[in-house]
Amino acid sequence: MRRFVYCKVVLTTSLVWVLVDVFLLLYFSECNKCDNKKDHSLLPALRAVMSRTHVAPGEMGKAVVIPKDEQEKMKELFKINQFNLMASDMIALNRSLPDVRLDGCKTKTYPDDLPNTSIVIVFHNEAWSTLLRTIHSILLVDDASERDFLKKKLEHHVATLEVPMRILRMEQRSGLIRARLRGAAATRGQVITFLDAHCECTVGWLEPLLARIKEDRRAVVCPIIDVISDETFEYMAGSDMTYGGFNWKLNFRWYPVPQREMDRRKGDRTLPVRTPTMAGGLFSIDRTYFEEIGTYDSGMDIWGGENLEMSFRIWQCGGSLEIVTCSHVGHVFRKATPYSFPGGTGQVINKNNRRLAEVWMDEFKDFFYIISPGVVRVDYGDVSSRKALRESLKCKPFSWYLENIYPDSQIPRRYYSLGEIRNVETNQCVDNMGRKENEKVFSYTADKEIRTDDLCLDASRLNGPVVMLKCHHMKGNQMFEYDAERLTLLHVNSNQCLDMPSEEDKMVPTLRDCSGRRSQQWILRNMTLSV
Numbered sequence: 001m002r003r004f005v006y007c008k009v010v011l012t013t014s015l016v017w018v019l020v021d022v023f024l025l026l027y028f029s030e031c032n033k034c035d036n037k038k039d040h041s042l043l044p045a046l047r048a049v050m051s052r053t054h055v056a057p058g059e060m061g062k063a064v065v066i067p068k069d070e071q072e073k074m075k076e077l078f079k080i081n082q083f084n085l086m087a088s089d090m091i092a093l094n095r096s097l098p099d100v101r102l103d104g105c106k107t108k109t110y111p112d113d114l115p116n117t118s119i120v121i122v123f124h125n126e127a128w129s130t131l132l133r134t135i136h137s138i139l140l141v142d143d144a145s146e147r148d149f150l151k152k153k154l155e156h157h158v159a160t161l162e163v164p165m166r167i168l169r170m171e172q173r174s175g176l177i178r179a180r181l182r183g184a185a186a187t188r189g190q191v192i193t194f195l196d197a198h199c200e201c202t203v204g205w206l207e208p209l210l211a212r213i214k215e216d217r218r219a220v221v222c223p224i225i226d227v228i229s230d231e232t233f234e235y236m237a238g239s240d241m242t243y244g245g246f247n248w249k250l251n252f253r254w255y256p257v258p259q260r261e262m263d264r265r266k267g268d269r270t271l272p273v274r275t276p277t278m279a280g281g282l283f284s285i286d287r288t289y290f291e292e293i294g295t296y297d298s299g300m301d302i303w304g305g306e307n308l309e310m311s312f313r314i315w316q317c318g319g320s321l322e323i324v325t326c327s328h329v330g331h332v333f334r335k336a337t338p339y340s341f342p343g344g345t346g347q348v349i350n351k352n353n354r355r356l357a358e359v360w361m362d363e364f365k366d367f368f369y370i371i372s373p374g375v376v377r378v379d380y381g382d383v384s385s386r387k388a389l390r391e392s393l394k395c396k397p398f399s400w401y402l403e404n405i406y407p408d409s410q411i412p413r414r415y416y417s418l419g420e421i422r423n424v425e426t427n428q429c430v431d432n433m434g435r436k437e438n439e440k441v442f443s444y445t446a447d448k449e450i451r452t453d454d455l456c457l458d459a460s461r462l463n464g465p466v467v468m469l470k471c472h473h474m475k476g477n478q479m480f481e482y483d484a485e486r487l488t489l490l491h492v493n494s495n496q497c498l499d500m501p502s503e504e505d506k507m508v509p510t511l512r513d514c515s516g517r518r519s520q521q522w523i524l525r526n527m528t529l530s531v
């Protein structure tokens, strides 16, 4: 018999948001009380949906379609949280969800003595229904493995929310990072699981995370993040074929899982994927390891960059970061943030990113600085304690991380140049039109790509113009051979040279037969940064 995974829910919030939360809470609890009254704000919409479908809205993760005559109101409510609050409020707090796991996951068994976990959820101004649905789904799904044995007990459990739950309130607006630190400090479980406040956990989500940590306490594990539509609250399974990366601007991005990672797992997609970075919202970590490895950088403000900081730190300092593909948790993705940051979003994120670049990225921070003009002027405070941490943990250099963990990174491990590509005849530079700032920054890499961020110079026909396309790391149309003596850039596939455009080429550099003309000579150099 599998044992019930005990869990403790710790909620952390900040005071500013509490005030607004209380408002929301009252508003909606009033609605809950007047369920049978005609003036219930959601009742007409609810009735319309239920009479059409004969099931409660959103069950099995289905989309909720708001009837036409309610759509004005729906739009008003949308603004509060930047998701469809009306739809969310119509859906049961314990709605059913599909089992989206790979078949191989459904039959896996886990040890009886899994570690216990505390769950920390930070919320800012969260809607009542999404927050409560997060908590209900944790409890329900947690217990699901024993649903047949313990049905009565379990229902009782949920009905009374018997799982110990604490709400910590920050005295002032402190942001996600500091609020999470506060929450983590209050936990007693062997593992800490961080979740966002608008999630839904699906069957069997927790056991594989805990089992992996039991195997290796230095494994930091994330579920697959499924998508809950901000418009309809439809539940859509996320892919096990993408993993976390980042671009030159240090934005987190999803990229396809490379072949080497499929090979390492011998094609078994139910095994954890080693991921270079994590999105940051949802993960589990051994509590003592979390402290050992330096929790979060408490010098970072509000939110942003903390996920990459933690990702680099885990890998460089001897841990591993993995996506456990048998664990699925849904998350409401919003197109816009409903929060405002003091000083503006950009400034906060630039400061946080500078901190992580200065501490963890060594000379590769140049890629970030060169593509983000102005960022070098941002004050990032004191990072000496974080550098001391890196020292005391004897962490590896960023080049090791690029070489071993993220060889398909947008930042090349080895490169010939990072700067402009200047034509000898005209003294003009290749530029990536369509971008306002630093459009003339390219790196010619050891893999013989000419790239800026994740775009590569690509040419697909003889005498044709070059274009910027997503880098594919497959050489082919994106491979150029630079001859540092003759200063030519040979497009190997076509055996032609990069040349200045003629009149009819509309300013776009183009391929032509190699002739040794000065218009086919290019100077590639490293730009110097004044940091």
Ligand SMILES: *[C@@H]1O[C@H](CO)[C@@H](O)[C@H](O)[C@H]1NC(C)=O
Binding pocket: 092, 094, 095, 096
């Ligand atoms: C949700 O809770 C209600 C009321 O307790 C119950 O009737 C319903 O079966 C539950 N739904 C699921 C999917 O467990």
Ligand SMILES: *[C@@H]1O[C@H](CO)[C@@H](O)[C@H](O)[C@H]1NC(C)=O
Binding pocket: 006, 008, 116, 188, 189, 190
């Ligand atoms: C979790 O496990 C630890 C160590 O076995 C134990 O001390 C602690 O009381 C457990 N926590 C809960 C909430 O069960």
Ligand SMILES: *[C@@H]1O[C@H](CO)[C@@H](O)[C@H](O)[C@H]1NC(C)=O
Binding pocket: 415, 416, 417, 418, 524, 525, 526
């Ligand atoms: C540019 O800098 C890189 C990294 O330091 C170095 O390997 C390369 O040789 C430099 N290239 C030139 C043309 O100076």
